[in-house]
Amino acid sequence: MDGIEHKIIHVNGLNMHVAEKGQGPTVLFLHGFPELWYSWLHQIVYLADHGYRAVAPDLRGYGQTTGAPINDHTKFTVPHLVGDLIGLLDAITNEGEKVFVVGHDWGAYIAWYLCMFRPHRVKALVNLSVVFTPWNPNIGGLSEMLRQEYGDDYYMTRFQKIGNIEAEFAKMSYQTFMKKILTLRDPGPFLLPKGKGFLHSPPGVPVTLPPWLFEEDIEYFASEHEKAGGITGGINYYRALHLSWELTSAWRGAKVMVPTKFVIGDMDLAYNIRGIKDYINNGGFKMDVPLLEEVVVMEGVAHYINQEKPDEINKHIIDFIKKF
Secondary structure, three states: OOOEEEEEEEEEEEEEEEEEEOOOOEEEEEOOOOOOHHHHHHHHHHHHHHHEEEEEEOOOOOOOEEEOOOOOHHHHHHHHHHHHHHHHHHOOOOOOOEEEEEEOOOOHHHHHHHHHOOOOHHHEEEOOOOOOOOOOOOOHHHHHHHHHHHHOOOOOHHHOOHHHHHHOOOOOOOOHHHHHOOOOOOOOOEEEEOOOOOOOOOOOOHHHHHOOOOOHHHHHHHHHHHHHHHOOOHHHHOOOOOHHOOOOOOOOOOOOOOOEEEEEEEOOOOOOOOEEEEEHOOHHHHOOOOEEEEEEOOOOOOOHHHOOOOOHHHHHHHHHHHHO
8 A cells, every 4th residue: 555564663561563665754643543553554655755753553442553452442541642752762763763743533642642741752743723721620521521511412421321323323334424524514513312323414315425535545544443343442541531630730831831732624524612712813823832933723624634635634744844
């Protein structure tokens, strides 16, 4: 597949599947939910063709990465996830070597903490879709904050009850699930009322794929999730949010001290969460990420930005990292 090499690297108790291409400075790509290394296919090929070593793992609980206790969400906290990346970097880089990091969705969330915990391992960061969330003693973690804001039908809240959302999603094929979630373009709160599924895509109505998404993409995502035994691994990240909040309290007030560029679509549900635009535009974001050099809001673009607008994202990435 486009000359991409695939390896299994033993890190942090996992057998981590890694896709890699190219020679040069290392760029580490971190995917989101419910994606895989494959979400970065366009970026891997582009960066490799422009003198970089592109590395994209299947994160803990995803795809061909095995060894995580899927039935124990307490093993999917931010310290676990960052620990996986440190183990991976130790395995694939020379001692003291810094890498570029590019994250999207959950990958962006993890990247913020990687940069906060271990800034000496990162040259520069390009994050997509999910802003930094500073530790707040009053909200009980991100999932609780969003439950209070949007109610019990909000997707993160629905994800908390073990087995509940898996049973609903199991009523559809993996192909249908991936089509429905990747074509979500509603910038409003992502609600999953019990028994009603995806409000933007009624049951029984065929999903029309946008020009940037192909049946072969859907088939790859679907087959990999099916072989992995489902999507519980990815949902565990949400179930561990409160514990992650507890475990990261020592970083209250800490800053992300890595040169950063942030890109988001104006139709992204993450951009339209109440308070996010104010945080980005009125100084809060820059205060928490002092080396934030640029924020780009792409017009008419939804959540899966690196797949929807690969050419633009490729240019944003390389224009930024070539400075360093």
